[in-house]
Amino acid sequence: MPGLPIRAALPSDGAFLADMTVEAATWRAGVSRPRHEIVSSAEHRRYISGWMRPGDAGFVAESPSGEPVGAAWYRMLPRDEPGFGWVGTGVPELIIGVRPVWRAHGTGRALLQRLVDHARAQGYARISLSVERDNFAVSLYRSEGFAVVRKGMGRDVMVKRLA
Numbered sequence: 001m002p003g004l005p006i007r008a009a010l011p012s013d014g015a016f017l018a019d020m021t022v023e024a025a026t027w028r029a030g031v032s033r034p035r036h037e038i039v040s041s042a043e044h045r046r047y048i049s050g051w052m053r054p055g056d057a058g059f060v061a062e063s064p065s066g067e068p069v070g071a072a073w074y075r076m077l078p079r080d081e082p083g084f085g086w087v088g089t090g091v092p093e094l095i096i097g098v099r100p101v102w103r104a105h106g107t108g109r110a111l112l113q114r115l116v117d118h119a120r121a122q123g124y125a126r127i128s129l130s131v132e133r134d135n136f137a138v139s140l141y142r143s144e145g146f147a148v149v150r151k152g153m154g155r156d157v158m159v160k161r162l163a
Contacts, residue, residue: 016060017051057092069098070111093130
């Protein structure tokens with residue numbers, strides 16, 4: 001299913017980004033948590049609260065019928081409210097989520113590439129993310145040039161140099 005339309009995320013995409021935060025948090029088959037529990041938790045809320053603040057950027061993939069099916073976005077998180085993948089001030093942290101039926105078809109890769117290109121065009125030297133070690137997306141991130149810079153309890157922080 002390559003070639004899905006990808007558009008810039010809009011301020012009105014906040015609820016969809018919340019859905020994609022849930023997808024990112026519940027990627028493991030057979031594991032589910034209520035949506036409200038994820039989006040209201042401080043650890044996940046920081047990625048979506050007040051969506052489209054200065055410094056936020058993202059992209060949304062749509063099905064041929066125009067339904068949003070995935071998103072990748074980044075935020076500039078402060079030192080006093082770091083995300084899972086925070087590595088430093090001035091380094092955007094990316095989040096990516098794709099609906100299960102659209103996974104493993106290139107949707108995530110296309111979104112990731114578009115977001116990385118945008119971050120580079122904005123002048124960022126690096127971009128970071130956090131991923132659980134057994135997440136199948138680790139191979140995607142490695143293939144796109146991300147490298148582990150910090151190991152954690154079951155999750156790693158990865159960075160891609162953009163310069």
